[in-house]
Amino acid sequence: MTQDEYANLLYVVTDRVAWITINRPDKLNALNRATIDEIARAAGRAASDPDVGIVVVTGAGEKSFVAGADIAEMSTLDALGAQRFSHRLNEGFGLLEASPKPVIAAINGFALGGGCELALACHVRIAADRAVFGQPEVGLGLIPGAGGTQRLQRLIGRGRALDLILTGEVINAAEAMRIGLIERLVPAAELRAAVTAYASKLLAKGPLALSRALDAVYAGGEMALPEALRLEASLFGLCFATDDMREGTRAFLEKRKPRFVGR
Ligand code: COA
Secondary structure (H helix, E strand, O other), rough: EEOOOOOOEEEEEEOOOEEEEEEHHHHHOOOOOOOOOOHHHHHHHHHHHOOEEEEEEOOOOOOOEEOOOOOOHHOOOHHHHHHHHHHHHHHHHHHHHHHOOOEEEEEOOOEEOOHHHHHHHOEEEEEEOOOEEEEEHHHHHHHHHHHHHHHHHHHHHHHHHHHHHHHEEEEEEEHHHOOOOOOOOOOOOOOOHHHHHHHHHHHOOOOOHHHHHHHHHHHOOOOOOHHHHHHHHHHHHHHHHHHHHHHHHHHHHHHOOOOOOOO
16 A cells, blocks of 8 residues: 555555545535645546556545535635636546546546536546535536536537536536436445445456546547547557456366456
8 A cells, every 4th residue: 555645635456456545624625725735746646657557536524525616715716717717627527537547436426517528538437326516616606627518528429518507506426327317326335345346357458458448438429430430440459469368268268267467
């Protein structure tokens, strides 16, 4: 197990899983600038650490994943400062989304505003049954500024995204599951075990294949279909240049479990 010092988050690696825990529970883990910078630093660190295969983002305490951007800090910004704040959020969240290793959001409670957007920037969302979701920004006289107007509609469709963004309504985890905002829903007491089991499942796969799959889905998803299919073919072909692909297919034929080495 390794741990490093951050003021606003915990970074712990256990069994090849880097757990990034936003740690301002007295402010329901609201994101101030310092926390956003630490998320970016932790995301970069996990991406480059060969001992990390999977990244998990979660919130400290029982109550909240992240209750949004820090409203107290945000309230002091002028227009240019707010634009810079939004860029900063996009850079930090962008590093998570661009991670070559799968990033799982373990949503343990409030995922509001920037918290919902943080979950959207992760590759997979696993939520506790007590979690609640929403983009309440219009109630503050502003709009989502950390990717919410873009990633939400790409995940759940424009109509449902607008429904959430325009009403600012908060929905429970069951409703989030129904509309495709999360992928898994588990009892709160089982969240950590469920995320650990999910991570173990991915750790048993070829890491280069996981990375290529993320690339194909994310980069291809922004392209026209013919171009995207060409990208998929190239990335598919690239897999055949790896020892892992040889090992994976050989292990199947020899009726044994593969031993992937990430080459
Ligand atoms: N920014 C800054 N501080 C926040 C915050 C945020 N987004 N969300 C919660 N906090 C702080 C509260 O100000 C309070 O601090 P204090 O004890 O110093 O007064 C502390 O966290 C606890 O929050 P509180 O409101 O007392 O908890 P609650 O259980 O009554 O309500 C929420 C929980 C999530 C419903 C409520 O905190 C809330 O509406 N938060 C803002 C959500 C939001 O609009 N997010 C989008 C921001 S763009």
